[in-house]
Amino acid sequence: RVRLAPSAGAVxxxxxxxxxxxxxxxxxxxxxxxxxxxxxxxxxxxxLPGPGDHTLTFEFERPELDESLSVGVPLEVPNxxxxxxxxxxxxARMRGRVIAGDEFPGEIGVRAEGESGDGVGLLWSTAYxxxxxxxELRVVPGRVTxxxxxxxxSAWAEAARTVVVASGQELxxxxxxxxxxxxxxxxxxxxxxxxxxxxxxxxxxxxxxxS
Numbered sequence: 001r002v003r004l005a006p007s008a009g010a011v012x013x014x015x016x017x018x019x020x021x022x023x024x025x026x027x028x029x030x031x032x033x034x035x036x037x038x039x040x041x042x043x044x045x046x047x048l049p050g051p052g053d054h055t056l057t058f059e060f061e062r063p064e065l066d067e068s069l070s071v072g073v074p075l076e077v078p079n080x081x082x083x084x085x086x087x088x089x090x091x092a093r094m095r096g097r098v099i100a101g102d103e104f105p106g107e108i109g110v111r112a113e114g115e116s117g118d119g120v121g122l123l124w125s126t127a128y129x130x131x132x133x134x135x136e137l138r139v140v141p142g143r144v145t146x147x148x149x150x151x152x153x154s155a156w157a158e159a160a161r162t163v164v165v166a167s168g169q170e171l172x173x174x175x176x177x178x179x180x181x182x183x184x185x186x187x188x189x190x191x192x193x194x195x196x197x198x199x200x201x202x203x204x205x206x207x208x209x210x211s
Contacts, residue, residue: 009050012082016043017058020091020138028059051079057123058089066128069138072121089120092141092165096174098133098148108148110135110176116142141167148176 013031017024023042028035031046031054038044038058048054053076060069077083098108108129114122122140129135129148137146147160159176188196 011048011051011077011080013046013048013077013085014043014082015045015085015087016041017087017089018042019058019060019089021088024058024060024089026060030057030059031055048077051077053077055121056087065136067126067136067138069125070123071140072123074119090141090167091138092167092169092171094137094139094144094146094163094165094171094174096135096146096172096176098129098135098159098176098178100133100178108133108135108178110137110146110148112137112139112144112146114140114142114144116140139165141165141169146174146176148178 017027017029017038019027019042023040024038025040025042027038027042027044029038029044029046030036031048034046034048036044036046046056053074056073056075058071058073060071061067071089073087073089075085075087094112098110100108110127110129112122112125116122120140120142122142122144125137125139127135127137135148139146143162143164145160145162147158149158159178161174161176163171163174165171188199188201190196
């Protein structure tokens, strides 16, 4: 294995991350082009291009639940050759149900985005609903927008709502109701009148939803 020496002015960053009080084992941490995995105790090591303000991105996955979580943590790095830090990311939980009338549209993904008051950003948290539309998401405390939509190319319009959650809170009943859209059929032609074979079409509604 070949190790490249850091460039002049680079900072060797060593740290440990805890997620909701537990070691962030298995997480992937990245900053710019640098990335590394966290060991069982949540420890990691990166080489940053230099001192200053950086954002560390941590990605956590729970494959058994089809859940993934990405969090951005701001970090101010001093002008030193090596720097150590311990980071703790608090979480909250949201649970609810995606409702779509009598005809459930199959595999439904739920996504949350938000930011806490201290600059920690929930880049995204995603999960899939069960057969009855129930879901659970881990999120960063703060103002969070959760949304759900039908499968790709389906006629179900996206639903979204915004809530405020506190650290450690388990928020129940965050339900989302999908509305049935409509399908538009037509034919795309070039200016010459020939069929526009292979063309991709997008539609946009007044509330900026696209498909």
